[in-house]
Amino acid sequence: MSLGATSTNAASNKSIPGQQVGEDWLYRAQRALTTPMPYLGIAGIAMFILFWYLTTEYFKLPRFVKLPGPVEVWTEFTNPDPIYGTSMYTFDYYKHIAWSSLRVMLAFALATGLGVPLGLYMGWKKKFKDYVFPIIEVLRPIPVLAWVPLAILMMPGREAPIIFLAFLAAFFATTLNAMLGVESIDESYFRASQCLGSTPWNVFKRVVVPGALPDIFTGLQIGVGVAWFSLVAAEMVSGEHGLGFLIWDSYVLSQYPVIVIAMVTLGLVGYVYSLLIRIVGRSLMRWTQKGQA
């Protein structure tokens, strides 16, 4: 959102008592947390866990018998003195989460910081797009795993290749969505802005960026998702910490319940990330919500 817009927003908010602003914020946070989790969703998850329990622990079906069941995983996870060394009471568990989170945050920040401006510029200046777009379109379909050898050759140390791989996947999503966002802005807004006396910088700041914002945030959501899954792939190949490493290491050491603990953790952490982005996006784009002012 543009500077002018935020400053007038702030000015107009002054008339509202502080408490009301607080309540409004609380209300929105609460709604954001509750809406994507209706009762049917909870029932669905319960059924899934039941299926998992029946196949692995109750009927012990042929191909499922080696898999850890929900009861086994839960007892391991809540065990203060875990058999395989990883549970909610061990420092190790949180260390792996922190490592992965840190890497994703870095990769995601890079993908946002480089991809969004690049995409915006591509969408805005057709000539620039003509240069850059073909390269991106050729590189984009290459699976992240195919980049592993080059990443290790190119990047110094152990950390850089992993972050690079997570960055790469997210980068395409953030760039292309920002570009599409600009292209979806109606020509009449550019005309109006121009005829009201905007400089090119004004057009960029007040039309291109806010107009593309909904798509930018779609890109960020997708970006953070793909950053997570390419990160896990990278950690499996070359890493000594992180949830991906934990999964692979537990597989090698036959510590099967830990695999599932790490997987579920990945799911939850990934969900939290995308929820955070959604909340930020919503607060920046109040104009897309009808009936709210």
Next chain:
Amino acid sequence: MEKSAGSVGKVVVDNISKSYDVGRLKEPVLDRCCLTLPAGQLTVLIGPSGCGKSTLINILAGYEKPDSGSITIDGAPVGGPSSDRLVVFQETALFPWMTTFENIVYGPTVQRERLRDEIEKDAAGLLETVGLREFRNKYPSQLSGGMQRRAELARAMINQPRLMLLDEPFRGLDAMTRELMQEYFLRLYEDKGQTSLFVTSEIDEAIFLADTLLLMSARPGRVIKSMPITLPRPRVPSMLTSTEYLRYKEEALDILHEEALKAFEGGSQAAADFVEAYEERETVG
């Protein structure tokens, strides 16, 4: 602001022609079109659909260049788009990501020529005039169609342009809203006296608003008749039934009917509404 603002904005359009490429052929849209917009006056341009009215507006605004001919405003030739010639579009072009107020102050804010306080005072005044005071912090999607057009008028007016270009700004609104909009618009015009060119295809709207009514030919467009409308200002809706008004309407419709028929025969079905309006008049008379 008093009527003295009307001393600027005299526009002279001299012999402009414009054609578009359609396949290998050149389709002329405007053919040696001449017109003068007297400073501080409200000129209304009416003509059959597809006669090049929008093209003329685009050229005046600077979005398109004529193939030949010249346009001057207060003696200086016009170039690209600029805030001294403002367009109010057919479709609303309010920025959906800004509130009504932010939209209205947009022009002066980016032009950075006036003080913030002054801009905000002006904007508050305009919001009052167009009846949107309570909607200043709403986003365009929360406004009705009529409110959006009014906000758009205000957004253009605040720039005190030398020339206001209005390209069928009330098209698509229902009859009641349209009437209200005409009154809001007149209130703004009669208050500020900015030179304005208002394009429409509604004869009643045209006569009700105009100081001068320009009638345009079928494509390729050219101004074929300039009719001064001497109804007194401020205009009120009751004038729509005066004998003077009906005389204007009859005269204009006679000419337009002929042009509409030409367009009709020329393959444009868009002129049907004029033919219809004309025939309706016959039966009433």
